Amino acid sequence: MKTKAARGEFDIIRRFFAPLARSEPGALDLTDDAAIVSVRPGYSLVVSTDTIIEGAHFFSGDTAADIAAKGLAVAFSDIAAMGATATAYTLSLSLPRVWKCGQIERWLGAFAEELRVEQQAIGVILVGGDTVATPGPLSLTLTVFGMIRSGHELRRSGARIGDLVYVSGNIGDGALGLSVLTGHLDQLDDVQREALARRFRRPTPRLALGLHLSGIAHSAVDVSDGLVADLGHICDASRVQANIEAARIPLSEPARAALGANPALMAQILSGGDDYELVFTAPPEAAESLARIAANVDLALTKIGRIGVRETLDTGPSVRVTGLDGQAFDPGIGGFSHF
């Protein structure tokens, strides 16, 4: 079951990961049984965990740096959606047994360097982890932590009838970027294709926005499974219905170009995932605050619809979409699923 190795895991921790934990005394240099995380009085800890696997959530050819960056972004996006301050993370890394020593060294060097850059940008620190050899593909589990004033978290269940529905940034780039990377959308030029691919590979967790939304938005979720599916989670938890207009969905220039060439892509824009923007609901009187926040965090916040009474509580879609032609639009099954 196990292989005797020259203290391989300890060397890996010392060389590659302990430097990422050095400024946090509670991480105990990653050499103790567990890390100590202190939480300010009056605050709660917010915890989320995500696994990403080669061949399922990222491509075999993806660089160590891209995997590190995407892993952190995807995981901390959940902290953003709670309106919490990101603080720390643990990393469990499964490296393929078949990798050679030199390959492991090079990969870990690039991976740890990108973690260093990204954790500084996000403002978090590594506090613990595990490194194992796997007979399977490369895989990572990140458990991420944030802090929030107790009771101030943004939940999915808080949407109220009359709320307006907003999204941050642009929607659809993640799904279209994945299309580019799988050999589609060749009607676009190279700059457009690269812009979309980059948004799939390097999403940005909307942490600053999430912090500002706490106390203003009634509910929030990040767009990971797809706009309609994720907004559907808010509606299901809040027992309401969202009515949104396709014409209002904010699109990037390459997404507009792609949609211009093939209007059928609207379904993909609405139900594809991987944008890691926030979709949230807020009362109409929050409009001014939201305009200030948008300016503060330098990110567009676009009103795309409204929360109403749910017509059918237990069946039927909780998100109704009006298409570009003014007719009801069915974007297909609700959301991509990683399962």
Added chain:
Amino acid sequence: MKTKAARGEFDIIRRFFAPLARSEPGALDLTDDAAIVSVRPGYSLVVSTDTIIEGAHFFSGDTAADIAAKGLAVAFSDIAAMGATATAYTLSLSLPRVWKCGQIERWLGAFAEELRVEQQAIGVILVGGDTVATPGPLSLTLTVFGMIRSGHELRRSGARIGDLVYVSGNIGDGALGLSVLTGHLDQLDDVQREALARRFRRPTPRLALGLHLSGIAHSAVDVSDGLVADLGHICDASRVQANIEAARIPLSEPARAALGANPALMAQILSGGDDYELVFTAPPEAAESLARIAANVDLALTKIGRIGVRETLDTGPSVRVTGLDGQAFDPGIGGFSHF
């Protein structure tokens, strides 16, 4: 990269995992972006993460129940070694893509049922997770949480010269159990073999002992990589040397029988892992308290050696073993490694 599925992950959460989270409001029924964990004022959170993979840390034929039980035990053993109160965990589960629907259902049913039983025994609750389909083998990452009065954690770095070295329970059963399961030790009878195999499959995290040791022991670690390797971690972190006697290592009846038949097994007993007992150091004046604790938690605590000045700081073994013959004994390379 992703497959559209009929909201598979949400169904899995609702049916199998949400019931494990029901009594914890902060788990938000596992349906929000993240869980809320509150920490009592004056207390810190203790966090540890472990990944176990089919074919590396458990056998392909192991039952869902055994995997659930061992996963929780191994992970919470780290919380025990810190002297903390176990509180909660997140579970990230990677299920093989090739599994059929019926197989997934049966497996998850048995797995979740055992989690329910074990989490009740340990006194913890599921607060979050992720379920993904993998092109690789079954794998689980557990991130476990405990609480400890700030500053009262048992660290590896606290051993002092003159401390006595103790272990809980019996040592070596884990490694010998693994030998049984890989077809060795056929000189033992079926009852002995089954007893050892069971200790490998179903270790017990020494949480009650850890709680009692906080404030009494100077340092502690759990025996996962092997007694000599793990005690070595204490010595390295504390910059001391441990001198232990093989004759004092507490052995179970089947381990004594195995060693009687083959004295060379002493190396395996000392350097094999998977016991999940605690090895700790405490000053001589703690002897009476330790006797009371042993009675309280109904677990033998055995003195196996003493902490001394380190003879060679940067090289050479930090744990010296006196063999059964009174001569210096080298159990071989320090500890099994999962890497």
